Amino acid sequence: MLNTPSTVANARITTGHDTENCSDYLLVCEATASSLSEGTWRFSLESSDGQPVFDAGDTDLGDLNRLTLLAAVRGLESIDGPSSVTLLSHNRYLVRSLSDSLPRWRENNFVWEHFGRRIDVQHADLWRRVDRALFIHRVEACLVSSRLVSVGASPTTSPTGENQNIANIRVDSPHRSPGGFQGGNGPTDQLRRWLLRGNATEGAPSSRRRFTAQDLIESS
Numbered sequence: 001m002l003n004t005p006s007t008v009a010n011a012r013i014t015t016g017h018d019t020e021n022c023s024d025y026l027l028v029c030e031a032t033a034s035s036l037s038e039g040t041w042r043f044s045l046e047s048s049d050g051q052p053v054f055d056a057g058d059t060d061l062g063d064l065n066r067l068t069l070l071a072a073v074r075g076l077e078s079i080d081g082p083s084s085v086t087l088l089s090h091n092r093y094l095v096r097s098l099s100d101s102l103p104r105w106r107e108n109n110f111v112w113e114h115f116g117r118r119i120d121v122q123h124a125d126l127w128r129r130v131d132r133a134l135f136i137h138r139v140e141a142c143l144v145s146s147r148l149v150s151v152g153a154s155p156t157t158s159p160t161g162e163n164q165n166i167a168n169i170r171v172d173s174p175h176r177s178p179g180g181f182q183g184g185n186g187p188t189d190q191l192r193r194w195l196l197r198g199n200a201t202e203g204a205p206s207s208r209r210r211f212t213a214q215d216l217i218e219s220s
Contacts, residue, residue, distance in 0.1 A: 031091065
């Protein structure tokens with residue numbers, strides 16, 4: 001379900017709740033727009049070990065930002081009890097608003113002044129629901145960005161269009177075979193483990209580093 005991330009921007013949203021004994025979840029929020037005012041939203045909730053917990057989606061009114069926000073609302077509200085949640089989305093509006101704008105909107109009761117009139121911020125109804133969920137869960141939001149860099153080609157055709165015998169292609173070192181299950185109760189998928197690392201307990205190291213392709217390879 002996840003595209004390989006070329007850039008992952010992290011925004012940590014903290015609450016005053018103790019999450020020491022909480023469950024860890026990975027929440028993927030998606031949306032597609034069929035027009036400027038209608039489309040579909042979808043979320044997928046997984047446990048830290050990759051087990052599917054809940055998956056839902058529907059068609060609704062709204063632009064792409066509102067539909068993605070609706071997926072986040074429904075996903076957070078589907079979690080039973082306080083939890084640590086890593087939220088993934090391709091939508092920059094959702095992640096940036098969670099980290100940068102929401103604290104200010106909360107202080108102003110989700111209204112702002114517009115030409116001398118006080119009106120609700122955009123999608124205030126959904127942002128109020130998100131805000132309530134953030135007082136229950138510990139949430140870290142990740143903006144996942146990907147770019148198509150190649151559509152692939154025939155293995156017997158070179159980039160110049162000349163045929164090439166695949167048997168003569170040199171491989172300097174063999175590919176590593178996938179590692180087996182290494183035991184333990186943590187997630188076995190490297191990408192999931194890296195993403196959930198930010199939701200470790202307060203006593204664990206919280207420093208982050210840049211994501212690299214090496215993180216997708218099972219360590220020996």
